[in-house]
Amino acid sequence: MDERHYQLREDLAWREFEDRLLVVDSGNGQFHSLTEVGGFIWRQLHEGNNTHSGIVSALLVEFEVEADLARSDADAFLQRLVDVGLVRVE
Amino acid sequence: MGTSQDLRLELGPLSCSIRPAGLPIPETFVHEAQSFDRPVDLSIHVTHDPAFRGAPLFEPMRVNSDGQSVTIVAPAFHATHNLANSKLAIQISAWEHLKLTLRFFAALTLARRGYLLVHSAGLLRNGRAYLFIGPSGAGKTTLSELSDATGHEVLGTDATIVGFRGGHPIAWGTFFSSEPDRSSPRGAELAGCYFIKQAARAHLVALPAHASVSQLQRNTLLMLDGLGRDLAAEIGGVVLDTCMRISRHVACGELSFNRSPSFWRLVDNG
Numbered sequence: 001m002d003e004r005h006y007q008l009r010e011d012l013a014w015r016e017f018e019d020r021l022l023v024v025d026s027g028n029g030q031f032h033s034l035t036e037v038g039g040f041i042w043r044q045l046h047e048g049n050n051t052h053s054g055i056v057s058a059l060l061v062e063f064e065v066e067a068d069l070a071r072s073d074a075d076a077f078l079q080r081l082v083d084v085g086l087v088r089v090e
Numbered sequence: 091m092g093t094s095q096d097l098r099l100e101l102g103p104l105s106c107s108i109r110p111a112g113l114p115i116p117e118t119f120v121h122e123a124q125s126f127d128r129p130v131d132l133s134i135h136v137t138h139d140p141a142f143r144g145a146p147l148f149e150p151m152r153v154n155s156d157g158q159s160v161t162i163v164a165p166a167f168h169a170t171h172n173l174a175n176s177k178l179a180i181q182i183s184a185w186e187h188l189k190l191t192l193r194f195f196a197a198l199t200l201a202r203r204g205y206l207l208v209h210s211a212g213l214l215r216n217g218r219a220y221l222f223i224g225p226s227g228a229g230k231t232t233l234s235e236l237s238d239a240t241g242h243e244v245l246g247t248d249a250t251i252v253g254f255r256g257g258h259p260i261a262w263g264t265f266f267s268s269e270p271d272r273s274s275p276r277g278a279e280l281a282g283c284y285f286i287k288q289a290a291r292a293h294l295v296a297l298p299a300h301a302s303v304s305q306l307q308r309n310t311l312l313m314l315d316g317l318g319r320d321l322a323a324e325i326g327g328v329v330l331d332t333c334m335r336i337s338r339h340v341a342c343g344e345l346s347f348n349r350s351p352s353f354w355r356l357v358d359n360g
Contacts, residue, residue, distance in 0.1 A: 011319035011320065011322070011323045012323060012326075013323050013324075013326035013327035013329075013330055014330075015327070015330050015331065015334065017299070017300055017303060017334050018298075018299055018300055019300075020300040022300065022303060022304070022330055022334075024307065024314075024326035024327070024329065024330055025326075026314055026317075026319050026322030026323040026325075026326045027314075027315070027319065027322070028314070028315060029312070029313065029314040029315060029322075029326070031304050031307045031308060033300050033301075033303075033304050
Protein backbone atom coordinates (compact mmCIF):
# COMPACT_ATOMS: atom_id res chain seq x y z
CA MET A 1 0.00 0.00 0.00
CA ASP A 2 1.30 3.42 -0.98
CA GLU A 3 1.47 5.53 2.20
CA ARG A 4 3.99 8.04 0.96
CA HIS A 5 3.19 11.70 1.60
CA TYR A 6 2.94 13.98 -1.44
CA GLN A 7 3.87 17.54 -0.51
CA LEU A 8 3.11 20.47 -2.82
CA ARG A 9 6.09 22.74 -3.22
CA GLU A 10 5.45 25.92 -1.27
CA ASP A 11 6.92 28.26 -3.88
CA LEU A 12 4.39 27.67 -6.67
CA ALA A 13 1.99 30.31 -7.96
CA TRP A 14 -1.44 28.84 -8.62
CA ARG A 15 -4.94 30.16 -9.24
CA GLU A 16 -8.39 28.71 -9.79
CA PHE A 17 -9.77 29.88 -13.09
CA GLU A 18 -13.13 28.78 -14.45
CA ASP A 19 -13.06 24.96 -14.40
CA ARG A 20 -9.24 24.83 -14.31
CA LEU A 21 -6.48 25.19 -11.81
CA LEU A 22 -3.50 27.02 -13.28
CA VAL A 23 0.02 26.61 -11.91
CA VAL A 24 3.23 28.49 -12.69
CA ASP A 25 6.42 26.75 -11.60
CA SER A 26 8.57 29.55 -10.21
CA GLY A 27 11.66 27.42 -10.65
CA ASN A 28 11.50 27.25 -14.42
CA GLY A 29 8.55 29.44 -15.51
CA GLN A 30 6.60 26.43 -16.84
CA PHE A 31 2.83 26.67 -16.92
CA HIS A 32 0.44 23.84 -16.05
CA SER A 33 -3.32 23.74 -16.56
CA LEU A 34 -5.15 21.15 -14.43
CA THR A 35 -8.60 19.78 -15.23
CA GLU A 36 -11.46 19.55 -12.74
CA VAL A 37 -10.28 16.24 -11.24
CA GLY A 38 -6.63 17.34 -11.24
CA GLY A 39 -7.63 20.59 -9.55
CA PHE A 40 -9.62 18.63 -6.95
CA ILE A 41 -6.60 16.45 -6.11
CA TRP A 42 -4.39 19.56 -5.99
CA ARG A 43 -6.71 21.20 -3.44
CA GLN A 44 -6.74 17.99 -1.37
CA LEU A 45 -2.93 18.04 -1.28
CA HIS A 46 -2.98 21.74 -0.37
CA GLU A 47 -5.39 21.02 2.50
CA GLY A 48 -3.11 18.29 3.85
CA ASN A 49 -4.86 15.19 2.52
CA ASN A 50 -1.63 14.06 0.95
CA THR A 51 -1.54 10.26 0.92
CA HIS A 52 -2.58 8.08 -2.00
CA SER A 53 -5.29 6.34 0.04
CA GLY A 54 -6.59 9.69 1.32
CA ILE A 55 -6.80 11.05 -2.23
CA VAL A 56 -8.61 7.92 -3.48
CA SER A 57 -11.14 8.16 -0.61
CA ALA A 58 -11.80 11.82 -1.42
CA LEU A 59 -12.28 11.03 -5.12
CA LEU A 60 -14.82 8.30 -4.24
CA VAL A 61 -16.79 10.77 -2.10
CA GLU A 62 -16.65 13.65 -4.61
CA PHE A 63 -17.13 11.83 -7.91
CA GLU A 64 -19.29 8.93 -9.02
CA VAL A 65 -16.41 6.68 -9.94
CA GLU A 66 -15.37 3.05 -9.48
CA ALA A 67 -12.68 2.42 -6.88
CA ASP A 68 -10.27 0.91 -9.43
CA LEU A 69 -10.59 3.95 -11.68
CA ALA A 70 -10.12 6.34 -8.76
CA ARG A 71 -6.95 4.48 -7.75
CA SER A 72 -5.51 4.48 -11.27
CA ASP A 73 -6.38 8.19 -11.76
CA ALA A 74 -4.73 9.07 -8.46
CA ASP A 75 -1.68 6.93 -9.35
CA ALA A 76 -1.24 8.59 -12.73
CA PHE A 77 -1.83 12.15 -11.56
CA LEU A 78 0.39 11.97 -8.48
CA GLN A 79 3.17 10.38 -10.51
CA ARG A 80 2.83 13.15 -13.11
CA LEU A 81 3.15 15.81 -10.40
CA VAL A 82 6.27 14.07 -9.14
CA ASP A 83 7.72 13.76 -12.65
CA VAL A 84 7.34 17.49 -13.40
CA GLY A 85 8.65 18.41 -9.97
CA LEU A 86 5.59 20.12 -8.53
CA VAL A 87 5.40 17.81 -5.49
CA ARG A 88 7.95 16.19 -3.26
CA VAL A 89 7.51 12.65 -1.96
CA GLU A 90 8.25 12.04 1.70
CA MET B 91 28.50 61.75 -31.95
CA GLY B 92 26.11 61.49 -29.04
CA THR B 93 24.96 63.12 -25.84
CA SER B 94 26.13 62.78 -22.26
CA GLN B 95 22.92 64.34 -20.94
CA ASP B 96 20.42 62.28 -18.97
CA LEU B 97 17.81 60.66 -21.18
CA ARG B 98 14.21 60.02 -20.25
CA LEU B 99 12.64 56.95 -21.87
CA GLU B 100 8.94 56.21 -21.49
CA LEU B 101 7.58 52.73 -22.16
CA GLY B 102 3.82 52.77 -21.68
CA PRO B 103 3.29 52.77 -17.92
CA LEU B 104 7.02 52.52 -17.28
CA SER B 105 9.29 55.52 -17.36
CA CYS B 106 13.06 55.20 -17.30
CA SER B 107 15.68 57.81 -16.58
CA ILE B 108 18.99 56.88 -18.17
CA ARG B 109 22.21 58.50 -16.88
CA PRO B 110 25.23 57.74 -19.00
CA ALA B 111 28.69 57.78 -17.42
CA GLY B 112 31.72 57.69 -19.67
CA LEU B 113 29.74 56.51 -22.65
CA PRO B 114 27.79 59.15 -24.60
CA ILE B 115 24.35 57.98 -25.72
CA PRO B 116 24.32 57.61 -29.54
CA GLU B 117 22.03 59.98 -31.46
CA THR B 118 20.13 57.04 -32.97
CA PHE B 119 19.29 55.71 -29.50
CA VAL B 120 18.24 59.19 -28.32
CA HIS B 121 15.99 59.50 -31.35
CA GLU B 122 14.34 56.12 -30.73
CA ALA B 123 13.96 56.69 -26.99
CA GLN B 124 12.60 60.23 -27.21
CA SER B 125 9.98 59.17 -29.69
CA PHE B 126 8.49 57.21 -26.76
CA ASP B 127 7.43 60.18 -24.70
CA ARG B 128 5.18 59.06 -21.94
CA PRO B 129 5.08 57.61 -16.12
CA VAL B 130 9.01 56.18 -13.82
CA ASP B 131 10.21 54.15 -11.81
CA LEU B 132 13.35 52.73 -13.27
CA SER B 133 16.41 54.91 -12.74
CA ILE B 134 19.25 53.60 -14.88
CA HIS B 135 22.91 54.43 -14.44
CA VAL B 136 24.97 53.23 -17.38
CA THR B 137 28.73 52.91 -17.09
CA HIS B 138 31.12 52.25 -19.93
CA ASP B 139 33.39 49.35 -19.19
CA PRO B 140 35.38 48.08 -22.19
CA ALA B 141 36.19 44.90 -20.25
CA PHE B 142 32.74 43.57 -21.10
CA ARG B 143 32.78 42.01 -24.53
CA GLY B 144 30.83 39.40 -26.47
CA ALA B 145 27.52 38.99 -28.19
CA PRO B 146 24.77 38.89 -25.56
CA LEU B 147 22.25 37.13 -27.79
CA PHE B 148 24.54 34.17 -28.26
CA GLU B 149 26.30 34.07 -24.94
CA PRO B 150 24.99 32.72 -21.65
CA MET B 151 23.31 35.15 -19.28
CA ARG B 152 23.30 34.25 -15.60
CA VAL B 153 20.49 35.69 -13.46
CA ASN B 154 20.76 35.79 -9.66
CA SER B 155 18.67 37.32 -6.92
CA ASP B 156 18.96 37.58 -3.13
CA GLY B 157 15.41 38.88 -2.88
CA GLN B 158 16.60 42.49 -2.52
CA SER B 159 18.22 42.86 -5.93
CA VAL B 160 18.44 41.07 -9.24
CA THR B 161 21.75 40.73 -11.07
CA ILE B 162 22.52 39.64 -14.60
CA VAL B 163 26.03 38.66 -15.52
CA ALA B 164 26.80 38.16 -19.22
CA PRO B 165 29.97 38.41 -21.27
CA ALA B 166 28.83 41.75 -22.73
CA PHE B 167 27.37 43.41 -19.66
CA HIS B 168 26.75 43.32 -15.95
CA ALA B 169 23.54 44.77 -14.48
CA THR B 170 22.14 45.04 -10.95
CA HIS B 171 18.57 46.12 -10.18
CA ASN B 172 17.77 47.23 -6.63
CA LEU B 173 14.16 46.13 -6.15
CA ALA B 174 13.51 48.51 -3.25
CA ASN B 175 14.39 51.77 -5.00
CA SER B 176 14.11 50.68 -8.65
CA LYS B 177 17.65 51.78 -9.42
CA LEU B 178 19.35 49.82 -12.15
CA ALA B 179 23.12 49.97 -12.61
CA ILE B 180 24.43 48.68 -15.93
CA GLN B 181 28.01 48.24 -17.06
CA ILE B 182 28.37 47.70 -20.78
CA SER B 183 31.03 47.98 -23.43
CA ALA B 184 28.72 49.31 -26.15
CA TRP B 185 25.23 50.76 -26.44
CA GLU B 186 24.09 47.93 -28.70
CA HIS B 187 23.84 45.77 -25.56
CA LEU B 188 21.54 48.15 -23.69
CA LYS B 189 18.25 47.18 -25.30
CA LEU B 190 18.56 43.52 -24.32
CA THR B 191 19.40 44.48 -20.73
CA LEU B 192 16.65 47.07 -20.63
CA ARG B 193 14.10 44.64 -22.06
CA PHE B 194 14.81 42.09 -19.29
CA PHE B 195 14.46 44.64 -16.47
CA ALA B 196 11.51 46.44 -18.06
CA ALA B 197 9.67 43.08 -18.27
CA LEU B 198 10.51 42.36 -14.62
CA THR B 199 9.49 45.83 -13.35
CA LEU B 200 6.31 45.84 -15.40
CA ALA B 201 5.31 42.30 -14.34
CA ARG B 202 5.53 43.20 -10.63
CA ARG B 203 3.03 45.99 -11.28
CA GLY B 204 0.54 43.95 -13.27
CA TYR B 205 1.71 44.72 -16.79
CA LEU B 206 3.04 42.21 -19.30
CA LEU B 207 5.64 42.60 -22.00
CA VAL B 208 4.26 40.22 -24.60
CA HIS B 209 6.18 38.74 -27.56
CA SER B 210 3.81 40.15 -30.15
CA ALA B 211 3.18 42.51 -33.00
CA GLY B 212 0.81 45.29 -31.90
CA LEU B 213 -1.37 46.70 -34.68
CA LEU B 214 -4.01 49.43 -34.67
CA ARG B 215 -7.34 49.10 -36.49
CA ASN B 216 -10.05 51.72 -36.15
CA GLY B 217 -8.30 53.12 -33.10
CA ARG B 218 -8.15 49.84 -31.22
CA ALA B 219 -5.14 47.62 -30.60
CA TYR B 220 -4.82 44.00 -31.64
CA LEU B 221 -1.94 41.78 -30.57
CA PHE B 222 -0.61 39.05 -32.82
CA ILE B 223 1.36 36.83 -30.50
CA GLY B 224 3.96 34.18 -31.12
CA PRO B 225 7.60 33.18 -30.83
CA SER B 226 10.28 34.19 -33.31
CA GLY B 227 9.37 32.92 -36.79
CA ALA B 228 5.61 32.80 -36.15
CA GLY B 229 4.94 35.71 -38.52
CA LYS B 230 4.83 38.89 -36.42
CA THR B 231 6.95 40.88 -38.84
CA THR B 232 5.01 39.54 -41.85
CA LEU B 233 1.68 40.57 -40.31
CA SER B 234 3.12 43.99 -39.46
CA GLU B 235 4.24 44.49 -43.06
CA LEU B 236 0.86 43.36 -44.43
CA SER B 237 -0.93 45.78 -42.10
CA ASP B 238 1.48 48.63 -42.69
CA ALA B 239 0.83 48.29 -46.42
CA THR B 240 -2.92 48.65 -45.87
CA GLY B 241 -2.65 51.76 -43.73
CA HIS B 242 -2.78 50.25 -40.25
CA GLU B 243 -0.52 51.82 -37.67
CA VAL B 244 2.06 49.52 -36.13
CA LEU B 245 2.55 49.84 -32.36
CA GLY B 246 5.48 47.47 -32.44
CA THR B 247 6.66 44.49 -34.45
CA ASP B 248 8.11 42.33 -31.69
CA ALA B 249 7.11 43.33 -28.14
CA THR B 250 4.01 45.07 -26.79
CA ILE B 251 3.10 46.08 -23.23
CA VAL B 252 -0.40 45.17 -22.02
CA GLY B 253 -2.17 46.10 -18.81
CA PHE B 254 -5.16 47.96 -17.42
CA ARG B 255 -5.90 51.66 -17.06
CA GLY B 256 -9.20 52.77 -15.52
CA GLY B 257 -10.47 49.19 -15.77
CA HIS B 258 -9.84 49.02 -19.52
CA PRO B 259 -7.25 46.76 -21.16
CA ILE B 260 -4.58 48.84 -22.92
CA ALA B 261 -1.70 47.97 -25.24
CA TRP B 262 1.37 50.18 -25.66
CA GLY B 263 4.05 49.99 -28.31
CA THR B 264 7.70 49.56 -27.44
CA PHE B 265 10.95 50.04 -29.29
CA PHE B 266 12.12 46.50 -28.42
CA SER B 267 12.14 45.59 -32.06
CA SER B 268 14.56 45.10 -34.87
CA GLU B 269 12.70 47.85 -36.69
CA PRO B 270 12.20 50.68 -34.18
CA ASP B 271 11.37 53.18 -36.91
CA ARG B 272 8.14 51.29 -37.56
CA SER B 273 7.08 51.29 -33.91
CA SER B 274 4.81 53.79 -32.21
CA PRO B 275 4.70 54.96 -28.60
CA ARG B 276 0.91 55.15 -28.62
CA GLY B 277 -1.33 53.32 -26.23
CA ALA B 278 -4.77 52.11 -27.34
CA GLU B 279 -7.60 50.05 -25.94
CA LEU B 280 -6.83 46.38 -26.46
CA ALA B 281 -9.51 44.64 -28.52
CA GLY B 282 -8.02 41.23 -29.29
CA CYS B 283 -5.18 38.78 -28.69
CA TYR B 284 -4.43 36.30 -31.45
CA PHE B 285 -1.88 33.52 -31.24
CA ILE B 286 -0.51 33.20 -34.75
CA LYS B 287 0.89 30.65 -37.12
CA GLN B 288 1.36 30.68 -40.90
CA ALA B 289 -0.75 28.22 -42.92
CA ALA B 290 -2.00 27.60 -46.48
CA ARG B 291 -5.54 28.61 -45.51
CA ALA B 292 -6.45 31.48 -43.22
CA HIS B 293 -8.75 30.61 -40.34
CA LEU B 294 -9.51 31.68 -36.81
CA VAL B 295 -10.41 29.42 -33.89
CA ALA B 296 -11.75 30.90 -30.65
CA LEU B 297 -9.85 29.68 -27.60
CA PRO B 298 -11.29 28.76 -24.20
CA ALA B 299 -10.18 31.24 -21.56
CA HIS B 300 -7.79 28.85 -19.79
CA ALA B 301 -5.99 28.14 -23.06
CA SER B 302 -5.67 31.90 -23.67
CA VAL B 303 -4.14 32.31 -20.21
CA SER B 304 -1.68 29.54 -20.99
CA GLN B 305 -0.69 31.09 -24.31
CA LEU B 306 -0.35 34.58 -22.85
CA GLN B 307 1.80 33.33 -19.99
CA ARG B 308 4.04 31.35 -22.36
CA ASN B 309 4.56 34.37 -24.61
CA THR B 310 5.32 36.84 -21.85
CA LEU B 311 8.90 38.05 -22.24
CA LEU B 312 9.97 37.32 -18.69
CA MET B 313 12.56 34.93 -17.27
CA LEU B 314 11.73 33.55 -13.84
CA ASP B 315 14.81 31.33 -13.69
CA GLY B 316 17.39 32.61 -11.25
CA LEU B 317 15.11 35.11 -9.54
CA GLY B 318 14.91 33.01 -6.38
CA ARG B 319 11.84 31.00 -5.47
CA ASP B 320 10.01 33.64 -3.39
CA LEU B 321 10.41 36.46 -5.89
CA ALA B 322 9.66 34.14 -8.83
CA ALA B 323 6.50 32.84 -7.09
CA GLU B 324 5.37 36.41 -6.32
CA ILE B 325 5.89 37.55 -9.89
CA GLY B 326 4.48 34.30 -11.34
CA GLY B 327 1.26 34.91 -9.37
CA VAL B 328 0.92 38.50 -10.56
CA VAL B 329 1.54 37.39 -14.16
CA LEU B 330 -1.15 34.70 -13.85
CA ASP B 331 -3.61 37.27 -12.44
CA THR B 332 -2.88 39.66 -15.31
CA CYS B 333 -3.24 36.93 -17.95
CA MET B 334 -6.56 35.82 -16.42
CA ARG B 335 -7.85 39.40 -16.37
CA ILE B 336 -6.90 39.98 -19.99
CA SER B 337 -8.53 36.74 -21.14
CA ARG B 338 -11.79 37.83 -19.45
CA HIS B 339 -11.83 41.25 -21.13
CA VAL B 340 -10.47 40.61 -24.59
CA ALA B 341 -11.33 38.34 -27.51
CA CYS B 342 -8.68 35.64 -27.88
CA GLY B 343 -8.12 33.11 -30.63
CA GLU B 344 -5.70 31.05 -32.62
CA LEU B 345 -5.14 32.67 -36.01
CA SER B 346 -3.71 30.86 -39.00
CA PHE B 347 -2.85 33.30 -41.81
CA ASN B 348 -1.53 33.01 -45.34
CA ARG B 349 0.41 36.18 -46.11
CA SER B 350 -2.69 38.10 -47.11
CA PRO B 351 -4.30 41.05 -45.31
CA SER B 352 -7.56 39.05 -45.39
CA PHE B 353 -6.80 37.99 -41.82
CA TRP B 354 -8.40 41.27 -40.72
CA ARG B 355 -11.77 40.02 -42.02
CA LEU B 356 -11.46 36.96 -39.77
CA VAL B 357 -10.59 39.19 -36.82
CA ASP B 358 -13.49 41.55 -37.54
CA ASN B 359 -15.96 38.66 -37.81
CA GLY B 360 -14.42 36.65 -34.98
